[in-house]
Amino acid sequence: MRENSQREVEEILELLKSTWRILGITETIHDTCYAWVLFRQFVFTGEQGLLKVVIEHLRKIPLKEQRGPQERLHLKSLRSSVDADDSCQDFTFFQSFLSPVQKWVDKKLNDYHLHFSEGSSMMVDIITVAMLTRRILGEENDKAMESPDRDQIDRYITSSVKSAFMKIAHSVEIKADTSHEHVLASLAEETKKLLKIETNIFSPVLSRWHPQAAVLSASLLHKLYGNKLGPFLEHSEHLTEDVVSVFPAADSLEQYIMSVMASVVGDDGLDSLCRQKLVPYEIESKSGTVVLRWVNGQLERVETWVKRAAEQETWDPISPQQRHGGSIVEVYRIIEETADQFFAFKVPMRIGELNSFCRGIDKAFQIYTQLVTQPIVDKEDLVPPVPVLTRYKKELGIKAFVKKEIQEVRPVDERKSSEIVQLTMSKLCVRLNSLYYAISQLGKLEDSISERWAKRQSDKINIRRSMNGKSKGIVSNQKNQFDGSRKEINAAIDRVCEFTGLKVIFWDLQQPFIDNMYKNNVLQARLDTIVEVLDLVLAQLCDVIVEQLRDRVVTGLLQASLDGLVRVILDGGPTRVFSPNDAPLLEEDLEILKEFFISGGDGLPRGTVENLVSRVRPVINLIKQETRVLIDDLREVTQGGKSKFGSDSKTLLRVLCHRNDSEASHYVKKHFKIPSSAPPST
Template sequence: MDKAHLQSQSLGRHSELIDTIRVQMQISEVMDLCMRQKLMQFATRKLCDRIDIPQISLGLLNSIFKSDFVHEKSYMQWKYRQANILEEVLYSFVNLKTAERLTIKSSLAKIRNTKEWDFIMPPSERAEVLLAMKEVASKLASVPGQFGIHDETCYWTAGYHLNIRIYEKLLFGMFDVLDEGQLIEEADEILMLIKLTWSTLGINQRMHNVLYGWVLFQQFVGTDEATLLEYAILEVQQVLSTEDIDGKEEQYMNSLVCSRVFNGKEIKLSLVEAIFFSMSIWCDSKLLDYHLHFSKKLDNFKTVMTLALAVGFITSSEGGEIKLTKTNGLDEIAAKKLKTYIQKSIEAAYSRVAATMDLESKLERTHPLAMLANELRLIANRELTVFCPILRHWCPEAGMISAMLLNQLYGERLKPFLKGVMSLSEDVKLVLPAADMLDHDLTQLYSSVCKDHGSVHPFDQDFDHYEIWEISRPIILDWVIAQHGRILEWTGRAFDLEDWEPLSSQQRQAVSVVEVFRIVEETVDQFFGLNLPMDITHLQALLSVIFHSLDTYLQKVISELVEKSYLFPPAPSLTRYKEMVIPIAKKKLVESTPLDEKVNNKLNELTISKLCVRLNTLQYIQKQMRTLEDGIRKSWALVRPSANQRWTKEESLENLEESSMMSSESIDELFATTFNIIRDTATDAINKICDFIGTKVVFWDLRDSFLFRLYRGNVEDARLDSVLPHVDTVLDRICDLIDDALRDLVVLSICKAALEAFVWVLLDGGPSRAFSDSDIPMMEDDLNMLKDLFVADGEGLPRSLVQKKAEFAEQILSLFALQVLFTHG
């Protein structure tokens, strides 16, 4: 019961698979039913005899008529197909006698004659025609096979072209009709059914492998489904790995001769060789321009290369004989072929790019040589990252070959251009960096073989570098020198136009300094934007330009100040003291210098707000110097050395490290020399202006309210409390104008000047001031008020600092007190 059930299930599954094959081969249900019925009838009559293709075709022609088809066109196609099958199997039979050949020929002519066969000829005559052909077919079927293989018939060799096409058609039926890149789910089961045709079609395992591989390969070519190519390679490898093949089967396989025309010559090949030959031709056509065919299908490249090496290469002997030569992938034949692939692919890729350069460069508004170099860099990068890692499995020097060829092809166009380079023209700025980048990339590609072998030297002296460094080095220096004059001129113009008003409440520096840094940064950007190889000489030239530009600006700022001595009022004529009279006073007292009109005009122009803007400008320079230095350092770190500066084979790693360290130290020293001097100059200028601003505020701007009013007539009526609001107002204004980082420095300067003014009143006050012992406490209180003003309840200067600056004034007051005590003593 279970056995019967299993048999029923098996038959049901068998029927489903047959129906799947019908659908896959796009045979209608009506036609399929008709054929099955006729074949079943034919099979019952031939139970004891072996069935072959001619008998099947004759049997179908005898039992199927025009009336069995819905459309006449379908019938005609079917009938002609049967006639063609019979002609190919019977008429081309080698041992066919002349009379038999004539019988076959005339019979086929009658079958193909639609009017005679389907309308005029009665059924009896059609039967006689088919019977005559059947007798010839039966006679041929009785001829023993040539090689003595089990189940062999003469039709294995006589009709092998047809057998192979039928078998191919069956194998193609395993692919999904809706997605030809995929095998259907039932493929394995259907393949088992297809193998049942082996004895009829003369197929053995090796033939199956090569034909199935061929079908998979063709399907890959049509669909570009990479998995199919991998399956095809597996079948090819099985064909190649077949060992101990039966001698009879080998003779049989070799007898299946195929012919094809290659380069105008007809070549005779065995079936396996013919299929491998076709695969090799296709692989050749793709690999000879792998940049075109695999740049967007990178995964396919290695697979196609594997297939090409498996099936062998087409070679030609000195005598002109063309044959398929096997290779193990590592021999001289493979190396030579792979070198050809590399050379031809590079040449083809170059030709494609070069052909469009002139037109595209016009559209892109760039130089053709620059665009060509950029395109060749893409090719070199694909070689380095995609193709060479695969090619080096079989051709270790792949990168060297492609790099040298690209170098040569571009060099032929570049060298005439280089001969005409005299300066950094716009064309030169476009071409030289692009050519140098290409040279750099080609060097990487060339030296990749060294990396694969573990060498620490990524550069080889044999590589012929373009003379970018030799040409660009002097013209870069010329360009930097030219920028020097331009920047100095621009700096002078910007300074002359400066009115020393702040840019805004947020940007309190002068317009001119922003403009100076803009032009400096623009020059720096242009310098590094050249994107050319440089050395420390170029950096030194750039930093020299920056130094002279900023130093010139700083000197101009400082030169607009006047000496502090012009700010002090002259000592009253009746003042008779000398420094030695007051031994406690170790500080030098203020000295006055007479004013002239020019100095007076300068002082009037140096208002508090303009001085504050100058200070803010100097502070801005300090900040921008840090940013500028960091930017230049980072940009310099990205600068490529010239080919002459790069590693060579002879250099040891120790020498390289030592050279690199010395270079780094030299660069650090260069930066320090340039930027530290500017910083120091700016710092000195800040200190000088701060010192000046305090003196000017007190001794010039507040001269009337402070120097000439304090204690004038008598102390009690001219106390400091009437002066302090003026000082406080100035302080508030300065704090609104000055950069926060400079506030305490400026306030301290005013504090010092105010204390000096207090001392000046005490010592240089002249005949309008006279102090008694009762005045000392009031003056001490005033001094404390002055100190408190600058301490500002902890929000101003540190009390200890103010106290230190007030020591001299306190000593003077102490001296006054001692003198009073002495008088009463």
């Protein structure tokens, strides 16, 4: 039945075609009129099958140069006129039939977001009709069109994207009063959604005629949103809630726009495109300025809190397990909270803002370190002045120099003396423990900052490079950000360790060690009594100091003990005299001191102790020598020669000044004008 109907239709068409010549109808006229009739029917019914037949007939219409001369003249003679607005418009044959078609499809395509919300093949057919009618009418008007399809698609995209953007902008503004989000943040999100629809639904269709359709729509949306964003950026000076809301949304939109464009033209093409067609929002730069302003203000508060924490510290351990002070825990709490706030901001940041933040934190730790060591006085304030150098003399009666010696002893400032007294062993150890806690936790803080920064930046490297011409988002190595603090804290630990040792020997034990050891003669006040006291000091120290610092503090105590021993031997004043017979006793005392600090392997490493003790042995070796040998050696050194004992003139002179024989006394009097002193009392 169907075949018969089809045959009947064909027969009717053939019959009609036989009359074309009489009626002046050609194939071109037939295809044009038939396309118009079918298209009109399509407009009424929406049946896509009709549209495909329209396309088929439009494609059959030959180009102007393909028509014969007679047909061209015949078509040119076919004209129509339309009265409109008190005027009469004259139309050619093709204009009469195809201009209405073109007008209808242009209207739909100029707002394809509205009319083709789901894309579909219908849009493909409509664009095909638009391109075919444009070609035919363009020839009719004798227009020389270069890439007409692409130019027309350009106009469709521009018109429809602008229209769609205006609609979402209007919608966002209406909802602004009820929304908790800034209108520009909402608009950025809606614009991103619009671009996703564009790239997923429309660009694949449009790219058949315009390979860079997605690039055009993306760059246009970038410009449209940028026009709205510009005034807001100009007035953004501080890290307000609006800035925190808008900046990330705008930056995210720009990143997405760049990624869409890069997917079409590649990274190299994107570089060129950004330079030629786009004006970057520069959110990162503007954001960096306001973030830096926040960072500077916040770091000022951090410094204030750090100073307050250190100044209120009592330097008592938190607990037997936590032997540091509470201030360093508070300092880390403040700094970590500030870091959390810094990374909680979703606004774009550059490496410069991170570096400024880290420098501020580094400075805060250095300020804390300086406050911890502030009461630590200089060595000169702790160690008593060296007595005036005198020579031994048997005769009594010359006491003026001893009197002068007493007068020249520099008194310690009362305020400093009070501060020194308050620096007990326990409080010094807590200060050291706090410094150790500070430096031991720096690595964790660095790792946390580095990881969080890497997480922020990893997805933005390529886009930043294209937008700015270079990559500013590359994750920098943050492992050296706190090297200033490390250096400062390590130096502070060394200083406190040295001070602790000096305070024990030259302050706490000044009377038994510095003033009375070896007084009058070596046998009367040996070192063993001092070692007993040192044992108590070490026990107290080890109860408080953390294991990691124990050896450093004990080493400081050993160094101070050796300094004290050398001080007593070489600068002990008129009450100290030595003879070669005393050398074995001094060697024995040095061995006692050495073994005490080694403590059978439980103390300092033997190698460390041996190395430190080795500097005292040459001094004792000089005590062992006969006076004449020492005099000859000193004479050789003062004349520019070398000491056979590897000593210097200063040390040799002091050994001779403390030698209890007349030959030494006479020599230093004659050659060095050393005054005499009273003999030691018995």
